[in-house]
Amino acid sequence: MYYFDPHIHMVSRVTDDYETLAKMGCVGMSEPAFWAGFDRGSPEGFRDYFRQLTEFEPKRASWYHLQHFTWICINAKEAENVALSREVIKLIPEFLDKPGVLGIGEIGLNKNTPNESTIFMEQVELADRLDEQILIHTPHLEDKYMGTRMILDMLEDFGDLEHGRVLVDHVEEHTVRNVLERGYWAGMTLYPVSKCTPERAVDMVEHYGPERLLVNSAGDWGPSKPTAVPDFIMAMRRRGHSEAEIRRVVYENPLEFFSQSRNFSFRPPEVPAEADK
Amino acid sequence: MPTLANRPELFDREFLALRAKILEIAATLDRLDRSPGSLAGDPRVEQVREAFAVLTDHESDRAERVQLVFSRPYDPNWKSNPE
Numbered sequence: 001m002y003y004f005d006p007h008i009h010m011v012s013r014v015t016d017d018y019e020t021l022a023k024m025g026c027v028g029m030s031e032p033a034f035w036a037g038f039d040r041g042s043p044e045g046f047r048d049y050f051r052q053l054t055e056f057e058p059k060r061a062s063w064y065h066l067q068h069f070t071w072i073c074i075n076a077k078e079a080e081n082v083a084l085s086r087e088v089i090k091l092i093p094e095f096l097d098k099p100g101v102l103g104i105g106e107i108g109l110n111k112n113t114p115n116e117s118t119i120f121m122e123q124v125e126l127a128d129r130l131d132e133q134i135l136i137h138t139p140h141l142e143d144k145y146m147g148t149r150m151i152l153d154m155l156e157d158f159g160d161l162e163h164g165r166v167l168v169d170h171v172e173e174h175t176v177r178n179v180l181e182r183g184y185w186a187g188m189t190l191y192p193v194s195k196c197t198p199e200r201a202v203d204m205v206e207h208y209g210p211e212r213l214l215v216n217s218a219g220d221w222g223p224s225k226p227t228a229v230p231d232f233i234m235a236m237r238r239r240g241h242s243e244a245e246i247r248r249v250v251y252e253n254p255l256e257f258f259s260q261s262r263n264f265s266f267r268p269p270e271v272p273a274e275a276d277k
Numbered sequence: 278m279p280t281l282a283n284r285p286e287l288f289d290r291e292f293l294a295l296r297a298k299i300l301e302i303a304a305t306l307d308r309l310d311r312s313p314g315s316l317a318g319d320p321r322v323e324q325v326r327e328a329f330a331v332l333t334d335h336e337s338d339r340a341e342r343v344q345l346v347f348s349r350p351y352d353p354n355w356k357s358n359p360e
Contacts, residue, residue, distance in 0.1 A: 114359040145348035150355055174344035200340065206278050238290075240281035 001243065002269055003229050003250035005029040006257070007106075007135075007169055007187055007216035010057050010068065011036070011049075017219070017226050018064045024230045027251075027269045028067035030258060031057060032106035032135050035077040037221050043087040046074070050091065054098040067266055069258065071105035071135050072096065079119035080110075089122060096132060102261040103127060105135025106169060109147040112139060121154055128158050133261050134166045138175065140194060148175040152182060165260050167214065172196055176204055180212060185257050189218040190228035198228065198235040205236075210248045214257065 008029045010018070021029070031053060040046060053070040061068035072095045074088040095101055104127040109116045127134045139147035151168065155161060163183035171179055171186045172195065179186040188201040196204075201215050219226030229250055236246045258264040282290065309316070316322050327346045331339050352358060 117359075142347055142349050145345065146351050146355075149351040153356070172344055173338075173341040174348060203340070209278050241278070245278060 001025050001233055001247060001250070002027045003233065004254040005216055005219075005226075005229050006167075006214045006254040007032060007189065007218045008226060009034055009218065009220040010061065011052055012221035013219060013226055015060060015063070018061055018066055021226060022064040022066055024227055025233075026066060026229070028069065028254075028266060029061070030069040030071065030102055030135075030254075032071040032137070033073045033075060034106055034137070034220070035075045039078055039081070043084065043091060046088045047091055050095050054095055054101060058100055065269075069100045069102050069264060069266075071102055073104050073107045073123055074119060075106065076108040076110040076116055076120070076137050076139075079107075079116045080113060082115050082118060085119045086122070089119075089126065092123075092126065093130065096130065097263075099263060099265065101263050102258055103133030103135060103165075105133075105167070106137040107134065108137035108169075109139050109143075109151060110137075112143055112147045112150055117150065117154065120151070121157070124155065124158060124161070128161055133258075136166065136168045138168060138170045140170075144170070144172065145174050148178065152178060155182075155184075164212075167257060169216070170195055170218070171204075173200070173204065176208060176213075180208055183212075185212045185214060187214045187216055189216055190225070190232060191218065192223050192225060198232040201232055202235045202239055202241075205249060206239075210245065210253065212253070212257075213249060214253055215249055 003025050005021070005026055006029070008031060010029065010031050033050065033053060036049070040049070050072055053072070057070065058068040072092050074085045079085045092104065104123055107120055107123045109120060124134065126132075136151060138144055138151060148168070148171070155166065164185070167185040167187055168179045169187035170189045176186050176188075188204060189195045190198055190201060195218075205213055215229060215232050217226050217228035218224060219228070225231070233246055233250060236249075255266060258266070324346055328343045331342045331346060336342070
């Protein structure tokens with residue numbers, strides 16, 4: 001089955017992972033800008049990172065006929081440094097018209113601090129002003145519930161924001177309802193220890209239905225599994241769900257959400273690339 | 278999109294995995310009992326006890342309620358009470 005991983009950090013993965021993903025049915029991915037495991041020291045460090053996301057990763061993905069898309073932002077963890085964050089925010093517009101850039105993300109909260117909230121609001125304001133889609137990171141573990149509620153509170157301050165163009169990621173059992181009820185898209189992240197398992201993700205699909213739900217691996221530099229979405233596909237099959245139901249969640253839903261971005265030039269795998277014709 | 282298996286089928290399918298997970302928890306608690314030192318005053322111990330209580334009650338939405346046991350509570354006045 002074809003699938004699209006809507007959240008994966010390929011800069012942290014080796015080229016062999018692209019090949020494995022392609023062999024397992026992945027046809028495309030979206031890669032939000034995130035914290036690389038260490039704090040970068042200057043805006044120029046971010047500029048290089050954004051160039052890697054917009055120039056090199058699409059090329060590396062294409063070697064295995066994978067289509068790579070990306071998001072640009074200052075992430076929640078490094079947003080604690082407000083001065084640096086504002087310098088990085090100034091860089092964002094120059095990347096938003098690059099091919100494959102879907103919007104601003106993954107912005108959000110990490111430890112739910114006032115500084116993080118300030119920079120989150122400034123980036124939502126930028127996205128709102130430039131009519132960009134938004135991808136949101138919610139905090140980890142004990143901070144997730146409060147942080148997710150704070151994020152939803154802040155989004156309410158933007159009265160004209162189109163909720164259907166916002167993806168709130170890393171939802172779990174205690175946050176998914178609040179996100180979906182407000183009309184946002186919700187992403188379930190499959191991680192080996194924290195966040196969600198494939199079985200629990202299937203539970204949430206069964207509980208809330210497939211509408212506006214996405215499932216991703218968020219494969220990165222930490223303990224994570226880039227091939228987690230096929231695990232979800234297998235868990236859905238074991239529960240007896242039809243291929244059409246599974247395809248809705250892992251392929252059609254990501255395409256529906258991302259198609260709202262002007263730079264989402266996705267070519268279905270059934271359509272040969274110009275170079276192959 | 279409800280689960281398609283009926284309850285006895287589902288229980289048959291999940292029983293061994295459930296048993297294994299309960300044994301892992303039991304063995305972890307035994308390991309903690311055998312180890313030196315004290316957990317007195319560690320608030321996470323009470324969280325674990327509360328979570329166990331959720332597992333053995335007869336209410337629904339256990340996963341959501343266990344998540345909330347391990348979560349900081351939401352303060353609706355957070356904007357006026359920043360940390």
